Each structure stands twice: as C-alpha cells, then as structure tokens.
Amino acid sequence: MKSEEQFLELIDAHFPREHDFLALGRGDDCAVLRGGSDYCVSSDLFLEGVHFRREYFSAADIGYKALAVNISDIAAMGAKPVAFTLDLMAPPDLPDEFWDAFFKSMSMLARQNEMVLAGGDLSRSDRLGMSITVFGAPGSTGFLRRRNCAFGDILFAVGDLGLARAGLMALEKDGPAARETLPAAVLAHLRPKPKVMIGTLLNAAGVKGLMDVSDGLARDLPRFLGPDLGADLVLAPGKLNANVISYAESIGEDPAAFAVTGGEDYALLGAVSPFEAGKAQSVPGYIQLGTVTKTPGITLNGSPFKVAGFDHFDT
Amino acid sequence: MKSEEQFLELIDAHFPREHDFLALGRGDDCAVLRGGSDYCVSSDLFLEGVHFRREYFSAADIGYKALAVNISDIAAMGAKPVAFTLDLMAPPDLPDEFWDAFFKSMSMLARQNEMVLAGGDLSRSDRLGMSITVFGAPGSTGFLRRRNCAFGDILFAVGDLGLARAGLMALEKDGPAARETLPAAVLAHLRPKPKVMIGTLLNAAGVKGLMDVSDGLARDLPRFLGPDLGADLVLAPGKLNANVISYAESIGEDPAAFAVTGGEDYALLGAVSPFEAGKAQSVPGYIQLGTVTKTPGITLNGSPFKVAGFDHFDT
Numbered sequence: 001m002k003s004e005e006q007f008l009e010l011i012d013a014h015f016p017r018e019h020d021f022l023a024l025g026r027g028d029d030c031a032v033l034r035g036g037s038d039y040c041v042s043s044d045l046f047l048e049g050v051h052f053r054r055e056y057f058s059a060a061d062i063g064y065k066a067l068a069v070n071i072s073d074i075a076a077m078g079a080k081p082v083a084f085t086l087d088l089m090a091p092p093d094l095p096d097e098f099w100d101a102f103f104k105s106m107s108m109l110a111r112q113n114e115m116v117l118a119g120g121d122l123s124r125s126d127r128l129g130m131s132i133t134v135f136g137a138p139g140s141t142g143f144l145r146r147r148n149c150a151f152g153d154i155l156f157a158v159g160d161l162g163l164a165r166a167g168l169m170a171l172e173k174d175g176p177a178a179r180e181t182l183p184a185a186v187l188a189h190l191r192p193k194p195k196v197m198i199g200t201l202l203n204a205a206g207v208k209g210l211m212d213v214s215d216g217l218a219r220d221l222p223r224f225l226g227p228d229l230g231a232d233l234v235l236a237p238g239k240l241n242a243n244v245i246s247y248a249e250s251i252g253e254d255p256a257a258f259a260v261t262g263g264e265d266y267a268l269l270g271a272v273s274p275f276e277a278g279k280a281q282s283v284p285g286y287i288q289l290g291t292v293t294k295t296p297g298i299t300l301n302g303s304p305f306k307v308a309g310f311d312h313f314d315t
Numbered sequence: 316m317k318s319e320e321q322f323l324e325l326i327d328a329h330f331p332r333e334h335d336f337l338a339l340g341r342g343d344d345c346a347v348l349r350g351g352s353d354y355c356v357s358s359d360l361f362l363e364g365v366h367f368r369r370e371y372f373s374a375a376d377i378g379y380k381a382l383a384v385n386i387s388d389i390a391a392m393g394a395k396p397v398a399f400t401l402d403l404m405a406p407p408d409l410p411d412e413f414w415d416a417f418f419k420s421m422s423m424l425a426r427q428n429e430m431v432l433a434g435g436d437l438s439r440s441d442r443l444g445m446s447i448t449v450f451g452a453p454g455s456t457g458f459l460r461r462r463n464c465a466f467g468d469i470l471f472a473v474g475d476l477g478l479a480r481a482g483l484m485a486l487e488k489d490g491p492a493a494r495e496t497l498p499a500a501v502l503a504h505l506r507p508k509p510k511v512m513i514g515t516l517l518n519a520a521g522v523k524g525l526m527d528v529s530d531g532l533a534r535d536l537p538r539f540l541g542p543d544l545g546a547d548l549v550l551a552p553g554k555l556n557a558n559v560i561s562y563a564e565s566i567g568e569d570p571a572a573f574a575v576t577g578g579e580d581y582a583l584l585g586a587v588s589p590f591e592a593g594k595a596q597s598v599p600g601y602i603q604l605g606t607v608t609k610t611p612g613i614t615l616n617g618s619p620f621k622v623a624g625f626d627h628f629d630t
Contacts, residue, residue, distance in 0.1 A: 001628050002628060003628050004628055006628075007628070023353055024355075024458065024460065027461075028392075028460050028461050028526075029355075029357060029388040029389075029391040029392055029461070029525075029526060029527045030355035030356055030357040030388055030389065030391075030392045030394070030451065030458070031355065031356050031357070032353050032354070032355050032356070032392075032458055033353060033354045033355075033356060034353055035350055035351055035352045035353040035354070036350055036351075037350045038338055038347050038348060038349055038350040039347070039348045039350070039354070040339075040344075040345035040346065040347050040348075041345055041346050041347070041348060041400060041433060041434060041448075041450075042344060042345040042346070042400075042434060043400040043401075043402050043434055043435050043436055043446075043448060044402070044436045045402045045404065045436045045437075045438045045446070047404065047438055047440060049441075050438050050439060050440065051438070073344040073345055074344075074345065076344040076345075077343075077344055077345045077347075079345070085356060085357075085358040085448055086358075087358050087359070087360045087402075087446040089360065089362065089444075090628075092628055118356060119356060119357060119358055120358050121358055121359045121360045121446070122360075123360045123362055123365050123366070124365060124628060125362060125365065125442075125444075126364075126441075126442070127440075127441070127442075129404075129440075131358075131360070131402040131436070131446030133356075133358060133400055133448040135356075136345065143339065143345070143347055145339065145343050146342075146343050146344070210344075211343075211344060212344045313316050313317060313318050313319055313321075313322070313405075313407055313439060
C-alpha cells in the first residue's frame, strides 16, 4: 500500500458503510450505533508472533480468524453480532495482494454474519496485528452470562475440545505440511467457526449460562463456575474428534486430558438445569461434559485434574 | 508483571467495574452497554515508535495520552464519553512500577470524565502499544457531524494549532530537555487535553458541525468541508500560541503556515452560521479561523495554501 487513501479505498471496496444498527457509518470522528437495544461489547487482539504466524497462516486465514475469535465472544453471550471496529497495525512492505485477500476474507465472514465495519484506525507497524471490537444485540432471553450455575447442573460444550491445539502443535512442528496429516485439527486452528447460530439456539433453549472456551476447558471452567463450585467431567473417546485422539496418542498423552487442556477451541461451554435440558440437548453438536459439583476443583473421568493452561506472562 | 492474573488485579485496583451505562461490567465474554440512548463509537491505536517514544514519554504520559486522543473523538461529536475498552500489547520486561504509573494516570483521566473501563484484552508484545475503543452518549442536540457546512459559514477552532507539532519537533531534536525551552508545546504533545466540556457547550450553542483536528488543520479541513467547499483562513499572530510563533520563527517558517500544518493538535474545528454565531463565540478558547468558500481549496492570509500533512504509508 502506498498511502492511507489507498487503504481506505480498498476497505470501502470490501465493506459497505450502511447497516440497520448504524445511525452514522465510517468517515466521521465516530460512528453512531442506534439506541433501543442493549449492546454487548468485546475486544480482542490478534498479533503476529503471538496469535498467528505468517509461515502457515495465509492472508485470508489471518483476516478470517481475527474477526472470528471476536464473533465467538458474541456467540458466547447468546447474542447476535451486528458491528465491529478494526484497528490495523500494518507493515508497509506487505504487497497489495496480501491486503486484498485479507479484506476479502474478513468481509466475507462479516457479510455471513450481517455485520458492518463501523470504524477503526490504521497505523504502520513492524509487525502485523489487529485489535477488533465487536458489538452484539441480545438473543431471545437477553445475554447469557458466566457464574450462573448451581450444584447438579449439567455442563455441556458445542465444538471440538483440544482440536485446535492439536492443529497448532502440528503446524508448529511440521509447518503447512500438517494440513495433510491432521486436516480437521489444522482447520480448527486456522479457521475456527464462531457458533453464532448455536449460541442463539441455546439462548432460546433456556440454558443458564454460556462461555467462550479460548484458554482450554480446564482453565476456563473455574471462570465459568465461579469460586464456590467445581465440575465432574466424563469424557469418553466417543466425545472427542478423531484427530484429537490420534494426535494425543502420537505424543503419548491421554486424549481426554489433552482435550480439556485445549486452547483456542472457540467452543461454547454451557450449563443447563437437568430438569430443563431437553431443548439444549437437541442443539446440533451438543456434547455432555458432566455435572456441576458442590466444591471447587475438577475431576476428569474419575480422577482429580489440574492444569495451568496458557499465560501470556508465564516465565 | 509475572502473570495475567497480576495484570488483572492491578487493573481492578485502578478501575471500578460499575457504571450507570453498564448492565454488565468486565469479567464475562462481553460487557453490556445499556440501551436507550444512541452511542457514538471510535477506536484508535497508540503505538510505541509510531505515536510515542519512551525516551521522552513517561509511563504516566503514555497512559494518559492513549485514552485522551480517543476521548477527543467523542468531544468532536459534541458527546459525553461514558466507557472504553483497552487492548494492551505489553512487553514482558517492563517493571511493575511502569504499569502502576500507567494505569494510575489512565484511570485518573477516566475518572475525571466519568468513564468506565468495560473490557479489553492483554497480550505480550515486543513493543508497547494499545488500542482503545471509546463510547459516548449524545449531547443536547445529538451528535455533531462533519460535512454539514454551507458557503458563508464561520469556521472556528478551540485549541492551539501547531503547538503539539512544535512540541514533537523539539522533543525529537532535544529529548526531555525541550520541556525547559518550550514547556507549553511539549505539554501539548505529551498531554493533549480532550475538550469534552467545550464540545458539549458548542453542541448546545447550535454549531453546525465539529471535528477533531488530529492530522493538521490543512489536511483535516477538506474532510470537514466535503469535496465541494473550501476555506478562506485569516490567522493573525494574536491567534497563535507564543510557543508556536517562537518555534516556527526559530526554524525559519511562517508561524501561520506552521500552525495549519499542525498534527496531533486534538483541537476542535467547527462551523457555525454567521447568523447564529453568538453563543459559540462566547465558548472559552473560541478562535475565529475564517469562512467557508464556494469552491474547494484553502487560502491562508490571502494566499493559496497546500500541504500534504502526515501519511503513515508515505514513502
């Protein structure tokens, strides 16, 4: 790209400015979101060298995933994404073809979800990166929160636990060649599917809470349950993706333990009362994980389970 | 910082979670902004090596300015800032004292403006940086837009044009020592004051449009006027800050030309009908700039004026 103007023209070519939820679109000091409904808001970074590598992420993969991981937070509220802002950190040496593929892929995902690009910022930077803020409108019962479980509730997930982690590990070891050996796992890492429709269905099905599993189930569960409750998980091999089982076994790990250690699953974790579980259980992809226990801590297939998970500042 | 937990604890120590405009605060997949009113939204990057240098920005300066430049966009809508999200790119080697000063300064500015930190993200990064998204509620006549001027309207500014640029140039040349020689200019660059109260007053005073001057008046004016109009500017020395005059003369430039070339002024540029200008003219800091002309282009003190201004991708 030669100038900011050229960037803005390319963005205008890919992203419409108008949307039912916008009273004012891109091009002023601010955009204006129409009032009337509550809005849920979330913001996520997607940075080269931290969240992705250009060695095995194509421009289209990067544009897609940067937005997808944000939409996933909206889905986890049982909400409907409507708009987003994009702050783009762009190395000046990337070719025009890169940006065309990047915006094309991001705009396709936005269009599929009927989202509008409401604004953002652009800066040169040594490393490629983006910060996206997304806005969602409430689902049929409003927004689904964390920490709304009780002893005896059923815990469930929609999405493959551990699959994206297997993909990441294989990509880090073998590079793009991993696409051949573990296609489902690699796809789960490069192109996680935000579960907007599923979240909406679970909201209508009367589940008590929902959460985006991004740091691995074992690390995210305590955040979902709160400090006073625990979980008894039963994960038979039939509940795991075949790529997770084969990858875990290839590195000598227990597949269930590998799955709950996960990371970047972008699966939905939910809780539902056992007396009202019927509708939720009929949602496509529903996987029963176990039950909420009276005391903190996690047991997995009968044994206590502990894991640190990923920390950006662990030394 | 040793862990994400430690970061989050420090953030909780500095930023309250509750606010009238929030139905749900930090700690879930999303925060929830209460409906009812329209919201204006803007997002800006603040990156080390692009927007600031640690050689002469203290931790407190960085925390302050990252939020201030965002609030400035809300002020330019004649709106009231209410909330923001913070995506933080943090080099792991920065000491705890840095973060304490950074958050203290940012939270003080947030408190002064009655804004709540609604959420965000945290990632390690080689370079320090932040992406902030701000939300504002409408002022007394709603939101003030650009491109709402007519031939004959009076153009005005509130804020010192060119002052921050003089500060930046002096800091780049002399480092922190520039604080002694050009104190007002250096302060304008390190600690720009977002003009929220002024924007609200101008909104109530019935001005036709308002804009945040961040790339220099000469570059921002066409964006404010739209493609069909121009401006005839008359900038006598009395309208310029003494630091701007002395700095421009010290480098052999015309002070008025230097002022309109500006950059990072975070001044408000506005237009008002000559028949309704009385109230606006009584707003503190009001500086008459000139009038809107029938044809595109800018004249400054009688001569045509052209400037490229700053482009992130100019080569």
